[in-house]
Amino acid sequence: MPEPIIQIRGVTKIYRVGEETIHALRGVDLNVNAGEMVAIMGASGSGKSTLMNTLGCLDRPTAGSYHLGGREVSNLDAAELAQVRNEEIGFVFQSFELLSRLTALENVELPLLYSRGKGWGWGRQRRQLAKDALARVGLSDRMDHRPSQLSGGQKQRVAIARAILAKPRILMADEPTGNLDSATTEEILALFAQIHNQGQTVLVVTHENDVAAHCQRVVRLRDGLMLSDLSVDADPTIGALSIARRSAAA
Amino acid sequence: MMSPMFYLESVLLALRQIWSNKLRSILTALGIIVGVASTTAVIAALTGLKTKVLSEFETFGAARLYVFPSRPEGVPRNTFPWEKIRLKPNEAIALQEQCTTLKGLTPISEASLSVQSDAETLDGVSVTGIWPAWHATENRQVIVGRPFSQVDINNARQVCLINDLAVRDLKLPSDPIGEHLIIGLRRFLIVGVVETITERMTGFNSISAEVFIPFSMMEKFQERDFFMRIVALAHSPQEAEEASAEMTRVLRKVRGLGSGDLDTFRVQAIDQFIDQFKSIATGITAVAGGIVGISLLVGGIGIMNIMLVSVSERTREIGLRKAVGATPTAILLQFLLEAVTLCLVGGLVGVLIGQTFAFGVSSIPGANLENASVPAWAVALAFIFSAVVGVVFGMFPAIKASRLDPIEALRHE
Numbered sequence: 001m002p003e004p005i006i007q008i009r010g011v012t013k014i015y016r017v018g019e020e021t022i023h024a025l026r027g028v029d030l031n032v033n034a035g036e037m038v039a040i041m042g043a044s045g046s047g048k049s050t051l052m053n054t055l056g057c058l059d060r061p062t063a064g065s066y067h068l069g070g071r072e073v074s075n076l077d078a079a080e081l082a083q084v085r086n087e088e089i090g091f092v093f094q095s096f097e098l099l100s101r102l103t104a105l106e107n108v109e110l111p112l113l114y115s116r117g118k119g120w121g122w123g124r125q126r127r128q129l130a131k132d133a134l135a136r137v138g139l140s141d142r143m144d145h146r147p148s149q150l151s152g153g154q155k156q157r158v159a160i161a162r163a164i165l166a167k168p169r170i171l172m173a174d175e176p177t178g179n180l181d182s183a184t185t186e187e188i189l190a191l192f193a194q195i196h197n198q199g200q201t202v203l204v205v206t207h208e209n210d211v212a213a214h215c216q217r218v219v220r221l222r223d224g225l226m227l228s229d230l231s232v233d234a235d236p237t238i239g240a241l242s243i244a245r246r247s248a249a250a
Numbered sequence: 251m252m253s254p255m256f257y258l259e260s261v262l263l264a265l266r267q268i269w270s271n272k273l274r275s276i277l278t279a280l281g282i283i284v285g286v287a288s289t290t291a292v293i294a295a296l297t298g299l300k301t302k303v304l305s306e307f308e309t310f311g312a313a314r315l316y317v318f319p320s321r322p323e324g325v326p327r328n329t330f331p332w333e334k335i336r337l338k339p340n341e342a343i344a345l346q347e348q349c350t351t352l353k354g355l356t357p358i359s360e361a362s363l364s365v366q367s368d369a370e371t372l373d374g375v376s377v378t379g380i381w382p383a384w385h386a387t388e389n390r391q392v393i394v395g396r397p398f399s400q401v402d403i404n405n406a407r408q409v410c411l412i413n414d415l416a417v418r419d420l421k422l423p424s425d426p427i428g429e430h431l432i433i434g435l436r437r438f439l440i441v442g443v444v445e446t447i448t449e450r451m452t453g454f455n456s457i458s459a460e461v462f463i464p465f466s467m468m469e470k471f472q473e474r475d476f477f478m479r480i481v482a483l484a485h486s487p488q489e490a491e492e493a494s495a496e497m498t499r500v501l502r503k504v505r506g507l508g509s510g511d512l513d514t515f516r517v518q519a520i521d522q523f524i525d526q527f528k529s530i531a532t533g534i535t536a537v538a539g540g541i542v543g544i545s546l547l548v549g550g551i552g553i554m555n556i557m558l559v560s561v562s563e564r565t566r567e568i569g570l571r572k573a574v575g576a577t578p579t580a581i582l583l584q585f586l587l588e589a590v591t592l593c594l595v596g597g598l599v600g601v602l603i604g605q606t607f608a609f610g611v612s613s614i615p616g617a618n619l620e621n622a623s624v625p626a627w628a629v630a631l632a633f634i635f636s637a638v639v640g641v642v643f644g645m646f647p648a649i650k651a652s653r654l655d656p657i658e659a660l661r662h663e
Binding site: 053056058059078079082083085086087091093097099101110111113114115116123162 | 570
């Protein structure tokens with residue numbers, strides 16, 4: 001069996017807010033294999049955001065180890081973590097986080113501005129990569145639009161294009177449909193599924209069952225601890241939904 | 251290190267940022283614009299003035315030497331009464347006869363007298379006693395008639411030269427040769443007209459009526475201990491120093507000064523005036539530099555203020571950039587480049603305004619600034635200073651941006 005793409009062991013995270021000490025994660029173990037699509041669920045305060053920040057290399061665990069693609073990343077400094085994020089991780093956020101001054105194409109290109117390792121080349125080459133990414137999310141005809149000229153769903157497609165541009169090891173989405181209506185939510189989830197089917201490892205942080213039902217596996221957190229880690233069909237609340245969805249699709 | 255592409259894109263991004271916030275950018279850069287513009291203009295005007303003055307000195311003035319009476323410093327006044335230090339006509343003659351380095355010299359003595367023509371009487375006209383060499387030392391030629399001859403001088407003949415303003419003011423015919431003027435109760439024959447020079451910066455401008463009479467004649471109008479000075483011309487500017495030494499030697503001998511005695515007169519070459527002028531110009535440049543320093547400081551504080559606002563406004567953007575892989579150094583450089591770009595744009599606008607000013611003053615007639623132009627070093631300096639201000643005052647906001655935590659920044663409302 002190949003080594004998991006994500007392997008965390010005994011990850012804890014302790015914040016100090018003034019006098020108070022918050023134990024956001026109290027020792028979490030998790031493996032994610034290449035090509036999986038995993039939902040991370042939990043109520044607010046469960047530690048799911050902290051887990052995602054840690055997995056996304058935005059933050060370092062207080063204790064524990066994190067192997068990303070076989071490399072220990074829990075002890076890297078800010079600059080090294082930035083490079084890991086740049087090369088290994090694509091982020092999709094709830095509120096899209098597009099830069100309003102830039103066109104869709106320029107927004108997609110943004111990560112390449114900070115890349116150094118992979119040698120993405122110069123202007124024309126980069127532009128082509130960004131165009132390819134926009135084509136993958138079906139927005140080739142909106143390249144020169146600014147975010148203000150795009151609908152919510154289109155904005156999220158641009159954000160997804162930006163996230164998959166540099167061919168990251170992990171695509172990480174934090175409530176990606178939280179700001180979208182249900183029809184658009186379906187479109188975006190279908191897009192995630194499509195990208196996943198092309199072999200992309202996807203992690204989705206969500207509190208919505210509908211969203212989790214699109215994944216293969218559901219990890220639930222509570223009070224900073226792993227509550228359950230089940231295949232989607234085995235999850236007591238989502239299993240039925242997932243099965244129904246698949247049969248409807250068939 | 252960042253790729254060259256990174257720097258290029260950061261600068262382009264900064265320009266876009268400036269363009270999309272035009273009004274704010276202008277207001278922010280105003281301190282720098284004003285500072286650079288005013289200094290550029292002052293330096294341009296000064297450069298013009300300097301070029302003009304120095305070129306005049308060089309074309310005809312550099313061989314000129316002046317002799318003044320001068321009381322030695324640090325000695326009680328009554329040790330050297332006026333009678334001992336004042337220049338005397340016989341000293342001018344001695345210098346004339348004994349100085350081989352001189353092309354010519356003239357004693358000069360002035361008085362303000364009443365002058366009367368057939369048609370007009372003017373009070374307080376400048377009457378100057380001269381020798382013929384005056385035309386060479388002052389570079390003012392006779393345009394009608396003739397200069398004084400040695401006979402005029404030796405015999406103290408009652409002849410005079412006038413300038414063309416005197417022709418006008420005394421209502422004389424346009425060719426006044428042969429007319430007579432009553433000067434101080436004596437009747438003088440006009441023998442020539444001297445050109446009037448108003449656009450000259452060195453020497454004495456003739457801006458009103460002037461009358462010139464033989465120096466020996468002038469002595470008769472003056473008190474016994476009247477003031478006179480001597481202007482001499484060396485054969486060439488290179489010999490000016492040598493001439494100065496020779497004149498000093500001759501005068502000391504005439505005055506019977508021993509080797510331990512102090513000079514009771516002063517011989518000054520034109521290059522000393524040039525040095526004086528240059529040091530004044532340097533002083534003004536230094537003051538202008540001080541002004542630019544202060545306004546750049548003020549401008550820099552404005553830049554820092556607006557960059558702090560910009561960092562705060564764009565916290566989420568910084569968070570996003572960090573999330574997609576911007577290192578702290580990359581963020582630092584981006585904000586620093588933005589501050590520097592803003593300052594350089596301010597500097598550019600300032601230089602352009604300064605150039606316009608320089609062009610404006612250079613076309614003011616009679617201001618002696620037709621050579622005003624912004625020297626390349628001033629432009630270079632303006633940009634260097636602007637960039638330094640950008641780096642110095644952009645550093646703190648840029649450090650602040652680079653240290654933002656990406657998670658916190660993305661959560662920022």
